[in-house]
Amino acid sequence: MAGVRGALRAATAAALAFCALESRCWAQTCHSGFTPAQAQGTRLDLGYTVGAFSTSRYVGNFESLWAGAEWRSGDWSARGRWGMQRVLFNGLQRVGVGDPMVSLRRALYRETGLQVGVAAALEAPVGDAQAELGMGHWMVSPMGWLELHDQRTFVAATVAYDYALGMNSLHAHGVHPLVAPMVAPALASEVMAGTRVLASLSATARAALQLPVGDAAHPGSPTIADGSVGVSWIDGSLGSGVELQLPLLGDPFTWRVNTRIGWGF
């Protein structure tokens, strides 16, 4: 019985991992988000994000093809991601690399069905900000996370503090209005829930919220909220997922779709 329960937990955990598609995407930039518990070892991912946006100033669309890797041992895990981006706004197309992201995570408390921990993520300004391919500054995101799950369902939540290094406290992008809705510093939180609907198929829903804080919390600073629904499939060491994100408040994207395929070993 214990073996069956353990296998189910492992399957749930693995499904969680592939449910956790790109998180906390504001405009065309995705920050480090939730990465649920999974088996020990290494995982390689390929992901593709596509979306469209419309604001009072810009109309266009965006694509990103990225590769990621995650390594986990004991309570620690490390993750990295980098990719190519294409953005088209008001008839102008730009293609190039985006901002790479690395994160380090530590579980502080682990019991059956419950994990609590901390993490820190760092994004580097490698993408050309003038071309709308990157943020143009370093960004650090310390965060706390919590995960609850049983054999079929899970709930997970994070609270992060996004801080732009080397920038004014207000995220004054100036000529980069596509990402202007993102502000820093900001508190960013997401809550995600999911359930296995078939042995290898899970359905998920997620809500993400970004609140400007400190000097950024002046009148006019946007509060941004997105909602997402998705499904993921996992079979052995392979998994894949797709997620549709829709803006609820403040995000210029009219829709965004994240897909991902991964291999764990």
Place this chain on the structure above:
Amino acid sequence: MRYSLLSLTALLLIVQAVFACSGSAEGGAPTGAKCGSDSELDYESFGKGFMARYCVQCHSSQLPSGARNGAPLDHDFDSLAGIRATPRAHLEEVAAAGPEAVNRQMPPPGYPEPTDRERKQLGEWLACGAP
């Protein structure tokens, strides 16, 4: 637990210390252009022609969004009202010149470019309030 928290805190502090000064200014700089008491530049004698030569290929209210080469939808310079609706400091910092700076961010590469004298005239005209 104590060590992990200390490790993360130390990591953040190191990152902050290393990169706190890595930001760079975006866009141009204030030009310091002044409106001379003898300035004769106005929309008919300067602004209209300048915009027609260097700006309205992309910044025109007549262009659909897909034909603006990235120009924002709220930056239209085919009328004096459109120019005045755009923050003067923004126009100055992307295209104008003065004693303190010559800003050449606009027009983008591949488009006809104003001379420095024309950029100085733009700075002066904007400083006068774009009459």
